[in-house]
Amino acid sequence: GSFGVPFVKYWIHNGFVDINNEKMSKSLGNFTMIKEVLADYSPEVIRMFLLSKHYRSPIDYSENSMREVSVALDRIYGFLERLDKAGISADAAGGEHGPLWADIVEALNDDFNSAKAMAEVFDAVKKGNKLLDDANDAPGESDRKVLAGIYADIRSASEILGIFMISAADYFAAKKDRAMADQDVDSAMIDALIVERANARKSKNFARADEIRDQLQAMKIVLEDGPQGTTWRIE
Incomplete structure:
Protein backbone atom coordinates (compact mmCIF):
# COMPACT_ATOMS: atom_id res chain seq x y z
CA GLY A 1 0.00 0.00 0.00
CA SER A 2 0.96 3.66 -0.31
CA PHE A 3 3.02 5.29 2.45
CA GLY A 4 3.62 1.92 4.11
CA VAL A 5 -0.01 1.36 5.16
CA PRO A 6 -2.75 -0.74 3.52
CA PHE A 7 -4.90 1.31 1.11
CA VAL A 8 -8.31 -0.29 1.75
CA LYS A 9 -9.60 -3.62 3.02
CA TYR A 10 -12.82 -3.59 0.97
CA TRP A 11 -13.93 -1.88 -2.23
CA ILE A 12 -17.68 -1.66 -2.86
CA HIS A 13 -19.45 0.07 -5.72
CA ASN A 14 -22.39 1.86 -4.14
CA GLY A 15 -25.63 3.40 -5.41
CA PHE A 16 -25.84 7.13 -6.07
CA VAL A 17 -26.82 9.64 -3.42
CA ASP A 18 -29.81 11.78 -4.46
CA ILE A 19 -30.88 15.03 -2.80
CA ASN A 20 -34.61 15.36 -2.13
CA ASN A 21 -35.35 12.74 -4.80
CA GLU A 22 -33.27 14.58 -7.42
CA LYS A 23 -29.97 13.40 -8.84
CA MET A 24 -27.06 15.33 -7.32
CA SER A 25 -25.46 17.36 -10.12
CA LYS A 26 -23.64 20.62 -10.78
CA SER A 27 -26.22 21.70 -13.37
CA LEU A 28 -29.05 21.42 -10.81
CA GLY A 29 -26.96 23.29 -8.24
CA ASN A 30 -28.13 20.92 -5.52
CA PHE A 31 -24.76 19.84 -4.15
CA THR A 32 -24.65 19.72 -0.36
CA MET A 33 -21.07 20.15 0.75
CA ILE A 34 -19.83 17.73 3.39
CA LYS A 35 -18.43 20.59 5.51
CA GLU A 36 -21.91 22.18 5.64
CA VAL A 37 -23.45 18.91 6.83
CA LEU A 38 -20.68 18.43 9.42
CA ALA A 39 -21.48 21.84 10.92
CA ASP A 40 -24.84 20.40 12.04
CA TYR A 41 -24.21 16.68 12.39
CA SER A 42 -21.63 14.27 13.76
CA PRO A 43 -19.55 12.44 11.10
CA GLU A 44 -21.11 9.29 12.53
CA VAL A 45 -24.59 10.51 11.51
CA ILE A 46 -23.38 10.71 7.88
CA ARG A 47 -21.87 7.21 8.06
CA MET A 48 -25.02 5.81 9.64
CA PHE A 49 -27.18 7.56 7.02
CA LEU A 50 -25.17 5.82 4.26
CA LEU A 51 -25.24 2.46 6.06
CA SER A 52 -28.99 2.62 6.65
CA LYS A 53 -29.64 1.51 3.06
CA HIS A 54 -28.20 -1.41 1.12
CA TYR A 55 -25.03 -0.24 -0.61
CA ARG A 56 -26.38 -1.09 -4.09
CA SER A 57 -29.51 1.04 -3.58
CA PRO A 58 -29.77 4.76 -4.39
CA ILE A 59 -29.83 6.85 -1.21
CA ASP A 60 -31.98 9.97 -0.95
CA TYR A 61 -30.42 12.74 1.13
CA SER A 62 -32.80 15.17 2.83
CA GLU A 63 -32.77 17.25 6.00
CA ASN A 64 -35.62 15.13 7.33
CA SER A 65 -33.78 11.84 6.79
CA MET A 66 -30.64 13.25 8.44
CA ARG A 67 -32.67 14.36 11.47
CA GLU A 68 -34.22 10.88 11.75
CA VAL A 69 -30.79 9.23 11.59
CA SER A 70 -29.43 11.71 14.17
CA VAL A 71 -32.25 10.81 16.61
CA ALA A 72 -31.61 7.10 15.99
CA LEU A 73 -27.89 7.50 16.69
CA ASP A 74 -28.72 9.44 19.88
CA ARG A 75 -30.84 6.47 20.97
CA ILE A 76 -27.91 4.07 20.57
CA TYR A 77 -25.45 6.34 22.35
CA GLY A 78 -28.09 7.04 25.03
CA PHE A 79 -28.25 3.29 25.69
CA LEU A 80 -24.43 3.05 25.87
CA GLU A 81 -24.43 6.00 28.27
CA ARG A 82 -26.94 4.17 30.50
CA LEU A 83 -24.62 1.14 30.53
CA ASP A 84 -21.64 3.34 31.42
CA LYS A 85 -23.58 4.94 34.30
CA ALA A 86 -24.65 1.48 35.54
CA GLY A 87 -20.96 0.44 35.58
CA ILE A 88 -21.36 -2.09 32.74
CA SER A 89 -18.55 -2.21 30.20
CA ALA A 90 -17.93 -4.15 26.99
CA ASP A 91 -14.85 -5.64 28.72
CA ALA A 92 -17.15 -7.23 31.32
CA ALA A 93 -18.18 -9.71 28.60
CA GLY A 94 -14.71 -11.24 29.02
CA GLY A 95 -13.98 -11.41 25.30
CA GLU A 96 -17.17 -13.39 24.62
CA HIS A 97 -19.70 -12.33 22.00
CA GLY A 98 -23.23 -11.58 23.15
CA PRO A 99 -26.68 -12.38 21.72
CA LEU A 100 -26.37 -9.84 18.89
CA TRP A 101 -23.19 -10.94 17.17
CA ALA A 102 -24.43 -13.95 15.18
CA ASP A 103 -27.24 -11.86 13.62
CA ILE A 104 -24.83 -9.03 12.71
CA VAL A 105 -22.39 -11.45 11.08
CA GLU A 106 -25.23 -13.12 9.17
CA ALA A 107 -26.45 -9.74 7.88
CA LEU A 108 -23.00 -8.59 6.79
CA ASN A 109 -22.24 -11.94 5.15
CA ASP A 110 -25.45 -11.48 3.13
CA ASP A 111 -23.91 -9.14 0.51
CA PHE A 112 -22.88 -6.64 3.22
CA ASN A 113 -26.47 -5.92 4.26
CA SER A 114 -25.58 -3.03 6.57
CA ALA A 115 -29.25 -1.95 6.82
CA LYS A 116 -30.17 -5.33 8.33
CA ALA A 117 -27.14 -5.20 10.65
CA MET A 118 -28.28 -1.77 11.87
CA ALA A 119 -31.82 -3.11 12.43
CA GLU A 120 -30.31 -5.86 14.63
CA VAL A 121 -28.45 -3.24 16.67
CA PHE A 122 -31.64 -1.23 17.21
CA ASP A 123 -33.52 -4.36 18.25
CA ALA A 124 -30.81 -5.18 20.81
CA VAL A 125 -30.82 -1.59 22.12
CA LYS A 126 -34.61 -1.77 22.57
CA LYS A 127 -34.28 -5.05 24.53
CA GLY A 128 -31.35 -3.69 26.55
CA ASN A 129 -33.24 -0.51 27.47
CA LYS A 130 -36.18 -2.64 28.63
CA LEU A 131 -33.86 -4.68 30.88
CA LEU A 132 -32.51 -1.43 32.38
CA ASP A 133 -36.03 0.03 32.75
CA ASP A 134 -37.31 -3.08 34.53
CA ALA A 135 -34.32 -2.99 36.89
CA ASN A 136 -34.39 0.80 37.47
CA ASP A 137 -30.88 1.00 35.99
CA ALA A 138 -29.53 -1.39 38.66
CA PRO A 139 -29.66 -4.81 36.91
CA GLY A 140 -28.79 -8.07 38.64
CA GLU A 141 -25.84 -10.29 37.75
CA SER A 142 -27.48 -12.31 34.95
CA ASP A 143 -28.89 -9.17 33.26
CA ARG A 144 -25.52 -7.42 33.62
CA LYS A 145 -23.92 -10.30 31.74
CA VAL A 146 -26.46 -10.00 28.89
CA LEU A 147 -26.01 -6.22 28.76
CA ALA A 148 -22.21 -6.52 28.74
CA GLY A 149 -22.54 -8.96 25.82
CA ILE A 150 -24.72 -6.49 23.88
CA TYR A 151 -22.20 -3.72 24.61
CA ALA A 152 -19.33 -5.93 23.39
CA ASP A 153 -21.27 -6.80 20.21
CA ILE A 154 -21.98 -3.13 19.47
CA ARG A 155 -18.31 -2.32 19.96
CA SER A 156 -17.31 -5.18 17.60
CA ALA A 157 -19.84 -3.95 15.02
CA SER A 158 -18.38 -0.46 15.33
CA GLU A 159 -15.00 -1.75 14.14
CA ILE A 160 -16.61 -2.97 10.91
CA LEU A 161 -19.20 -0.25 10.32
CA GLY A 162 -17.21 2.76 11.51
CA ILE A 163 -19.91 4.06 13.84
CA PHE A 164 -20.36 4.00 17.66
CA MET A 165 -16.59 4.59 17.66
CA ILE A 166 -16.36 7.07 20.54
CA SER A 167 -17.49 7.14 24.14
CA ALA A 168 -21.09 8.16 24.81
CA ALA A 169 -19.85 11.06 26.98
CA ASP A 170 -17.67 12.42 24.14
CA TYR A 171 -20.49 11.96 21.59
CA PHE A 172 -23.00 13.98 23.61
CA ALA A 173 -20.38 16.62 24.55
CA ALA A 174 -19.57 17.16 20.85
CA LYS A 175 -23.28 17.36 20.02
CA LYS A 176 -23.78 19.98 22.72
CA ASP A 177 -20.82 22.02 21.38
CA ARG A 178 -22.19 21.95 17.80
CA ALA A 179 -25.66 22.99 18.91
CA MET A 180 -24.29 25.77 21.12
CA ALA A 181 -22.27 27.15 18.20
CA ASP A 182 -25.28 26.86 15.89
CA GLN A 183 -27.90 28.32 18.25
CA ASP A 184 -25.59 30.68 20.12
Missing part, protein backbone atom coordinates in the same frame (compact mmCIF):
# COMPACT_ATOMS: atom_id res chain seq x y z
CA VAL A 185 -26.65 29.00 23.37
CA ASP A 186 -25.27 30.63 26.51
CA SER A 187 -24.25 27.77 28.82
CA ALA A 188 -23.77 30.11 31.82
CA MET A 189 -27.38 31.30 31.43
CA ILE A 190 -28.61 27.68 31.28
CA ASP A 191 -26.60 26.75 34.38
CA ALA A 192 -28.06 29.79 36.20
CA LEU A 193 -31.61 28.73 35.26
CA ILE A 194 -30.90 25.18 36.52
CA VAL A 195 -29.74 26.61 39.88
CA GLU A 196 -32.85 28.82 40.03
CA ARG A 197 -35.02 25.79 39.25
CA ALA A 198 -33.35 23.75 42.03
CA ASN A 199 -33.94 26.59 44.50
CA ALA A 200 -37.58 26.90 43.37
CA ARG A 201 -38.11 23.18 43.97
CA LYS A 202 -36.48 23.42 47.43
CA SER A 203 -38.88 26.21 48.39
CA LYS A 204 -41.77 24.20 46.90
CA ASN A 205 -42.38 26.78 44.16
CA PHE A 206 -43.12 24.02 41.66
CA ALA A 207 -44.90 26.37 39.23
CA ARG A 208 -41.66 28.36 38.73
CA ALA A 209 -39.62 25.16 38.49
CA ASP A 210 -41.93 23.85 35.75
CA GLU A 211 -41.82 27.23 34.01
CA ILE A 212 -38.01 27.07 33.84
CA ARG A 213 -38.10 23.50 32.50
CA ASP A 214 -40.60 24.61 29.82
CA GLN A 215 -38.44 27.62 28.94
CA LEU A 216 -35.41 25.40 28.46
CA GLN A 217 -37.44 22.82 26.54
CA ALA A 218 -38.48 25.55 24.08
CA MET A 219 -34.74 26.09 23.48
CA LYS A 220 -34.43 22.31 22.90
CA ILE A 221 -32.55 21.93 26.19
CA VAL A 222 -33.40 18.64 27.92
CA LEU A 223 -32.83 18.38 31.68
CA GLU A 224 -31.87 15.09 33.32
CA ASP A 225 -32.25 14.95 37.11
CA GLY A 226 -30.01 12.42 38.87
CA PRO A 227 -28.45 11.66 42.26
CA GLN A 228 -25.46 13.91 41.41
CA GLY A 229 -27.70 16.83 40.41
CA THR A 230 -29.19 18.05 37.15
CA THR A 231 -27.36 17.79 33.82
CA TRP A 232 -28.51 19.13 30.47
CA ARG A 233 -28.17 18.28 26.81
CA ILE A 234 -29.45 19.70 23.56
CA GLU A 235 -32.15 17.70 21.77
Whole structure:
Protein backbone atom coordinates (compact mmCIF):
# COMPACT_ATOMS: atom_id res chain seq x y z
CA GLY A 1 0.00 0.00 0.00
CA SER A 2 0.96 3.66 -0.31
CA PHE A 3 3.02 5.29 2.45
CA GLY A 4 3.62 1.92 4.11
CA VAL A 5 -0.01 1.36 5.16
CA PRO A 6 -2.75 -0.74 3.52
CA PHE A 7 -4.90 1.31 1.11
CA VAL A 8 -8.31 -0.29 1.75
CA LYS A 9 -9.60 -3.62 3.02
CA TYR A 10 -12.82 -3.59 0.97
CA TRP A 11 -13.93 -1.88 -2.23
CA ILE A 12 -17.68 -1.66 -2.86
CA HIS A 13 -19.45 0.07 -5.72
CA ASN A 14 -22.39 1.86 -4.14
CA GLY A 15 -25.63 3.40 -5.41
CA PHE A 16 -25.84 7.13 -6.07
CA VAL A 17 -26.82 9.64 -3.42
CA ASP A 18 -29.81 11.78 -4.46
CA ILE A 19 -30.88 15.03 -2.80
CA ASN A 20 -34.61 15.36 -2.13
CA ASN A 21 -35.35 12.74 -4.80
CA GLU A 22 -33.27 14.58 -7.42
CA LYS A 23 -29.97 13.40 -8.84
CA MET A 24 -27.06 15.33 -7.32
CA SER A 25 -25.46 17.36 -10.12
CA LYS A 26 -23.64 20.62 -10.78
CA SER A 27 -26.22 21.70 -13.37
CA LEU A 28 -29.05 21.42 -10.81
CA GLY A 29 -26.96 23.29 -8.24
CA ASN A 30 -28.13 20.92 -5.52
CA PHE A 31 -24.76 19.84 -4.15
CA THR A 32 -24.65 19.72 -0.36
CA MET A 33 -21.07 20.15 0.75
CA ILE A 34 -19.83 17.73 3.39
CA LYS A 35 -18.43 20.59 5.51
CA GLU A 36 -21.91 22.18 5.64
CA VAL A 37 -23.45 18.91 6.83
CA LEU A 38 -20.68 18.43 9.42
CA ALA A 39 -21.48 21.84 10.92
CA ASP A 40 -24.84 20.40 12.04
CA TYR A 41 -24.21 16.68 12.39
CA SER A 42 -21.63 14.27 13.76
CA PRO A 43 -19.55 12.44 11.10
CA GLU A 44 -21.11 9.29 12.53
CA VAL A 45 -24.59 10.51 11.51
CA ILE A 46 -23.38 10.71 7.88
CA ARG A 47 -21.87 7.21 8.06
CA MET A 48 -25.02 5.81 9.64
CA PHE A 49 -27.18 7.56 7.02
CA LEU A 50 -25.17 5.82 4.26
CA LEU A 51 -25.24 2.46 6.06
CA SER A 52 -28.99 2.62 6.65
CA LYS A 53 -29.64 1.51 3.06
CA HIS A 54 -28.20 -1.41 1.12
CA TYR A 55 -25.03 -0.24 -0.61
CA ARG A 56 -26.38 -1.09 -4.09
CA SER A 57 -29.51 1.04 -3.58
CA PRO A 58 -29.77 4.76 -4.39
CA ILE A 59 -29.83 6.85 -1.21
CA ASP A 60 -31.98 9.97 -0.95
CA TYR A 61 -30.42 12.74 1.13
CA SER A 62 -32.80 15.17 2.83
CA GLU A 63 -32.77 17.25 6.00
CA ASN A 64 -35.62 15.13 7.33
CA SER A 65 -33.78 11.84 6.79
CA MET A 66 -30.64 13.25 8.44
CA ARG A 67 -32.67 14.36 11.47
CA GLU A 68 -34.22 10.88 11.75
CA VAL A 69 -30.79 9.23 11.59
CA SER A 70 -29.43 11.71 14.17
CA VAL A 71 -32.25 10.81 16.61
CA ALA A 72 -31.61 7.10 15.99
CA LEU A 73 -27.89 7.50 16.69
CA ASP A 74 -28.72 9.44 19.88
CA ARG A 75 -30.84 6.47 20.97
CA ILE A 76 -27.91 4.07 20.57
CA TYR A 77 -25.45 6.34 22.35
CA GLY A 78 -28.09 7.04 25.03
CA PHE A 79 -28.25 3.29 25.69
CA LEU A 80 -24.43 3.05 25.87
CA GLU A 81 -24.43 6.00 28.27
CA ARG A 82 -26.94 4.17 30.50
CA LEU A 83 -24.62 1.14 30.53
CA ASP A 84 -21.64 3.34 31.42
CA LYS A 85 -23.58 4.94 34.30
CA ALA A 86 -24.65 1.48 35.54
CA GLY A 87 -20.96 0.44 35.58
CA ILE A 88 -21.36 -2.09 32.74
CA SER A 89 -18.55 -2.21 30.20
CA ALA A 90 -17.93 -4.15 26.99
CA ASP A 91 -14.85 -5.64 28.72
CA ALA A 92 -17.15 -7.23 31.32
CA ALA A 93 -18.18 -9.71 28.60
CA GLY A 94 -14.71 -11.24 29.02
CA GLY A 95 -13.98 -11.41 25.30
CA GLU A 96 -17.17 -13.39 24.62
CA HIS A 97 -19.70 -12.33 22.00
CA GLY A 98 -23.23 -11.58 23.15
CA PRO A 99 -26.68 -12.38 21.72
CA LEU A 100 -26.37 -9.84 18.89
CA TRP A 101 -23.19 -10.94 17.17
CA ALA A 102 -24.43 -13.95 15.18
CA ASP A 103 -27.24 -11.86 13.62
CA ILE A 104 -24.83 -9.03 12.71
CA VAL A 105 -22.39 -11.45 11.08
CA GLU A 106 -25.23 -13.12 9.17
CA ALA A 107 -26.45 -9.74 7.88
CA LEU A 108 -23.00 -8.59 6.79
CA ASN A 109 -22.24 -11.94 5.15
CA ASP A 110 -25.45 -11.48 3.13
CA ASP A 111 -23.91 -9.14 0.51
CA PHE A 112 -22.88 -6.64 3.22
CA ASN A 113 -26.47 -5.92 4.26
CA SER A 114 -25.58 -3.03 6.57
CA ALA A 115 -29.25 -1.95 6.82
CA LYS A 116 -30.17 -5.33 8.33
CA ALA A 117 -27.14 -5.20 10.65
CA MET A 118 -28.28 -1.77 11.87
CA ALA A 119 -31.82 -3.11 12.43
CA GLU A 120 -30.31 -5.86 14.63
CA VAL A 121 -28.45 -3.24 16.67
CA PHE A 122 -31.64 -1.23 17.21
CA ASP A 123 -33.52 -4.36 18.25
CA ALA A 124 -30.81 -5.18 20.81
CA VAL A 125 -30.82 -1.59 22.12
CA LYS A 126 -34.61 -1.77 22.57
CA LYS A 127 -34.28 -5.05 24.53
CA GLY A 128 -31.35 -3.69 26.55
CA ASN A 129 -33.24 -0.51 27.47
CA LYS A 130 -36.18 -2.64 28.63
CA LEU A 131 -33.86 -4.68 30.88
CA LEU A 132 -32.51 -1.43 32.38
CA ASP A 133 -36.03 0.03 32.75
CA ASP A 134 -37.31 -3.08 34.53
CA ALA A 135 -34.32 -2.99 36.89
CA ASN A 136 -34.39 0.80 37.47
CA ASP A 137 -30.88 1.00 35.99
CA ALA A 138 -29.53 -1.39 38.66
CA PRO A 139 -29.66 -4.81 36.91
CA GLY A 140 -28.79 -8.07 38.64
CA GLU A 141 -25.84 -10.29 37.75
CA SER A 142 -27.48 -12.31 34.95
CA ASP A 143 -28.89 -9.17 33.26
CA ARG A 144 -25.52 -7.42 33.62
CA LYS A 145 -23.92 -10.30 31.74
CA VAL A 146 -26.46 -10.00 28.89
CA LEU A 147 -26.01 -6.22 28.76
CA ALA A 148 -22.21 -6.52 28.74
CA GLY A 149 -22.54 -8.96 25.82
CA ILE A 150 -24.72 -6.49 23.88
CA TYR A 151 -22.20 -3.72 24.61
CA ALA A 152 -19.33 -5.93 23.39
CA ASP A 153 -21.27 -6.80 20.21
CA ILE A 154 -21.98 -3.13 19.47
CA ARG A 155 -18.31 -2.32 19.96
CA SER A 156 -17.31 -5.18 17.60
CA ALA A 157 -19.84 -3.95 15.02
CA SER A 158 -18.38 -0.46 15.33
CA GLU A 159 -15.00 -1.75 14.14
CA ILE A 160 -16.61 -2.97 10.91
CA LEU A 161 -19.20 -0.25 10.32
CA GLY A 162 -17.21 2.76 11.51
CA ILE A 163 -19.91 4.06 13.84
CA PHE A 164 -20.36 4.00 17.66
CA MET A 165 -16.59 4.59 17.66
CA ILE A 166 -16.36 7.07 20.54
CA SER A 167 -17.49 7.14 24.14
CA ALA A 168 -21.09 8.16 24.81
CA ALA A 169 -19.85 11.06 26.98
CA ASP A 170 -17.67 12.42 24.14
CA TYR A 171 -20.49 11.96 21.59
CA PHE A 172 -23.00 13.98 23.61
CA ALA A 173 -20.38 16.62 24.55
CA ALA A 174 -19.57 17.16 20.85
CA LYS A 175 -23.28 17.36 20.02
CA LYS A 176 -23.78 19.98 22.72
CA ASP A 177 -20.82 22.02 21.38
CA ARG A 178 -22.19 21.95 17.80
CA ALA A 179 -25.66 22.99 18.91
CA MET A 180 -24.29 25.77 21.12
CA ALA A 181 -22.27 27.15 18.20
CA ASP A 182 -25.28 26.86 15.89
CA GLN A 183 -27.90 28.32 18.25
CA ASP A 184 -25.59 30.68 20.12
CA VAL A 185 -26.65 29.00 23.37
CA ASP A 186 -25.27 30.63 26.51
CA SER A 187 -24.25 27.77 28.82
CA ALA A 188 -23.77 30.11 31.82
CA MET A 189 -27.38 31.30 31.43
CA ILE A 190 -28.61 27.68 31.28
CA ASP A 191 -26.60 26.75 34.38
CA ALA A 192 -28.06 29.79 36.20
CA LEU A 193 -31.61 28.73 35.26
CA ILE A 194 -30.90 25.18 36.52
CA VAL A 195 -29.74 26.61 39.88
CA GLU A 196 -32.85 28.82 40.03
CA ARG A 197 -35.02 25.79 39.25
CA ALA A 198 -33.35 23.75 42.03
CA ASN A 199 -33.94 26.59 44.50
CA ALA A 200 -37.58 26.90 43.37
CA ARG A 201 -38.11 23.18 43.97
CA LYS A 202 -36.48 23.42 47.43
CA SER A 203 -38.88 26.21 48.39
CA LYS A 204 -41.77 24.20 46.90
CA ASN A 205 -42.38 26.78 44.16
CA PHE A 206 -43.12 24.02 41.66
CA ALA A 207 -44.90 26.37 39.23
CA ARG A 208 -41.66 28.36 38.73
CA ALA A 209 -39.62 25.16 38.49
CA ASP A 210 -41.93 23.85 35.75
CA GLU A 211 -41.82 27.23 34.01
CA ILE A 212 -38.01 27.07 33.84
CA ARG A 213 -38.10 23.50 32.50
CA ASP A 214 -40.60 24.61 29.82
CA GLN A 215 -38.44 27.62 28.94
CA LEU A 216 -35.41 25.40 28.46
CA GLN A 217 -37.44 22.82 26.54
CA ALA A 218 -38.48 25.55 24.08
CA MET A 219 -34.74 26.09 23.48
CA LYS A 220 -34.43 22.31 22.90
CA ILE A 221 -32.55 21.93 26.19
CA VAL A 222 -33.40 18.64 27.92
CA LEU A 223 -32.83 18.38 31.68
CA GLU A 224 -31.87 15.09 33.32
CA ASP A 225 -32.25 14.95 37.11
CA GLY A 226 -30.01 12.42 38.87
CA PRO A 227 -28.45 11.66 42.26
CA GLN A 228 -25.46 13.91 41.41
CA GLY A 229 -27.70 16.83 40.41
CA THR A 230 -29.19 18.05 37.15
CA THR A 231 -27.36 17.79 33.82
CA TRP A 232 -28.51 19.13 30.47
CA ARG A 233 -28.17 18.28 26.81
CA ILE A 234 -29.45 19.70 23.56
CA GLU A 235 -32.15 17.70 21.77
